[in-house]
Amino acid sequence: MLLRDLVARHGLGLRLLHGDDAALDRPLRWVYTTDLIDPGRYLSGGELVVSGLVWRREPSDSDRFVATLARSGAAALAAGATVFQGVPDDVVEACRRHDVPLVEVPEDVSFATITELVITELTTARGARLAHTVGRQRRLLSAVAEGLGLDELATQVSQATGTVCRVISTTGREIVPGPRPLRPDVIDRLVSTFLRADQLPATLRRDRCTVFPVGPAAERLSSWLVVVEGDPAGWDADTVEVVNELAAIAALDRARRGEGVRVARAIADEAVTMIAAGAANVPETSARLRHAGLDPAEPLVVVVAGFVGRPEQAEIAYAVLVDAAAHLGPPMVGVHAGTAVALLPDNGPGPGGERAGSVLRRALERLVPGLSGERLAVGVSRSSRTEALTGALHVARHAHDVAALRAGALQIVTDAETASHIALLAAVPDDVRRAFAVRVLGPVLDHDARTGAGLRVTLEAFLACSGSWTRTAERLHLHVNTVRYRISRVEELTGRDLGALPDRVDVFLALRSL
Structure with a gap:
């Protein structure tokens, strides 16, 4: 009134x-x-x-x-x-x-x-509003029960409120896209705000959007969020109610999809257990891959993910990997030995496993603001045929173990890294690695600090050019004689002969250990 x-x-x-x-x-x-x-x-x-x-x-x-x-x-x-x-x-x-x-x-x-x-006036108005709200809720729920998709429902809510409503996951997957795609940097800010906010909904003034939780806020790391353009401070009560109803129905839709995920989980657990036991190349394994929507005749990539030192959090790692892996296509994700294990289609381009690693990295990096001191390690194999999946699982698990040795909230290691000096160095304790680097290159670093002679830069270019004086000079825009002089100074200071392979390897590994 x-x-x-x-x-x-x-x-x-x-x-x-x-x-x-x-x-x-x-x-x-x-x-x-x-x-x-x-x-x-x-x-x-x-x-x-x-x-x-x-x-x-x-x-x-x-x-x-x-x-x-x-x-x-x-x-x-x-x-x-x-x-x-x-x-x-x-x-x-x-x-x-x-x-x-x-x-x-x-x-x-x-x-x-x-x-x-x-x-009397206020009571009558509230009664009418309550009846309107209940009626609207019943209509929405009836529409969902009759098969109305979440995307169609979000479209109806957008039209009714005059706002644009989307539903995305914390890895940035668009469950319900809007009329135009969100820029990656906007998605990053939306997810970061959602994961860090003390209270939800939370409004991003810069992007003129508000994020609402879908389901319990305690499960934010693996949750969905409703993104609505605008600030609730300027909305009427009806608009706020309708958006909250959309979030509630999205939670129901997510739970409904979760039933399907649980069925797929049982199949995936069996398949991963068989692969780990060396039974990748048997008809039963191929049948389970087909049930998960994967083609056993096509190459697959194996991913292992887990929270470092926290095998009891395998279920959270599973939920996170299910959503991140969905960016690459229909995944098969199970849990084995305290970690989540995914089998993904190798849909290129690029060498097998590398694209999967980069896509997963982009998706999982969005979760870093919500890790709260936890460390998530991920290992990615190269693409393999079904008969070689047991070996691919071992490679992915080794890559996961290498990732767990590295510092940082999120580390993703691909098969290519485990077959190089990078994996070797990653397995060496930090203090041992630094001591080796200082022992070999300490005099060079001290000389550069005193004189600014640029010996380290020249040395790195020299090794990158496979010891070619001419190519090193061209890369650094120096005279060849200057390069020769600087490399000779490095040899004097380190006592190493850079023409000899063993000494060159020592210096190369020392540089990589800094």
């Missing part, structure tokens, strides 16, 4: 003593009758305060009383002439000063009449 509606009510004879058109459009949330000079503790905002002004002993009391109403967010003051002949001027002036609308109640109109009228 608006203040305008009350003032215009026929038969009451109410008169507006202070207030403009904007004041008349103030909604009345409730009505509160008082003769206390400081009723602030009983007000929560939006009330029509009705008073007989009994509290007024002297003119200064008016400012105190009206200031309390203003601080409490009261919608208006309705003053009755029960004590004075009309409303005193000091009360009117106080209302002007604090911008509190003032309505004069005639002596023949009881406060009970006004209270009953306002409460």
Whole structure:
């Protein structure tokens, strides 16, 4: 009910003593009758305060009383002439000063009449709104039960509210896309805000979007989120309710999909166990791959993911890997030996396993703000035929173990890295690696620090050019004689002969250990 509606009510004879058109459009949330000079503790905002002004002993009391109403967010003051002949001027002036609308109640109109009228109007309006909300919820749920997809439902909500609604996962997968794709950097900010927010929904002012949780907020790392363009502060109550209803129905849809995931999980667990036991090339394994939507005749990539030192969190790693792996196509994901294991289609381009590694890295990096001190290690095999999946699983597990040795919240290691000096160095303790590097290259680093001679840069280029003086000089834009001089200084300082393979290997590994 608006203040305008009350003032215009026929038969009451109410008169507006202070207030403009904007004041008349103030909604009345409730009505509160008082003769206390400081009723602030009983007000929560939006009330029509009705008073007989009994509290007024002297003119200064008016400012105190009206200031309390203003601080409490009261919608208006309705003053009755029960004590004075009309409303005193000091009360009117106080209302002007604090911008509190003032309505004069005639002596023949009881406060009970006004209270009953306002409460009846508000109760009727709330009942109508509740019926409307329940009706809308029933229509939405009926539509879902009849097979309306989540994307169609989001479209209906977008049209009804005049906003754009999307549903995405924490790895950035668009469950329900909008009319245009979100930029990757926008998705990064949305997910980061969702994972870090103390309270949800949370609004991103920069991107003019608000994120709502889908399901329990405690499961944010593997959750979905509803993304709505706009700020709820400017929405009406209906819009907020409809968006929350969309989030609730999205949670139901996610749970429904989860039933299918659980069936697939059982098949995946069996397949991974068989592959780990060396039974990759048997008809039963191929049958399980087909049930998961994979083609046993096509190459597959194996991924192993787990939280370092936390095998009890294998289920969380599983949920995370299911969503991240879905960026590459239909995955088969199970749990084995305290880690999540995925079999993915190798859909190129690029050498087998490398594209899978880069896609997974992009998806999983979005989760880093929500890892909260945990370390997620991921190993990726190269693509392999079904008969070689047992070996691919061993390679992926080895890559996972190498990733677990590295520092950082997220580490992803591919098969290509485990077959090089990178894996060898990763397995060496940090202090041993640094001690080796300083012992071999310490004099060179000290010389550069004192003189700025650039010996390290020249050495790195020299090794990258396979010891070619000419190519090193071209890369660094130096004269060949300058390169020769600098490399000779390196040899003097390190006591190594860079023309000899063993010494060159030592220096190369020392550089990589810095």
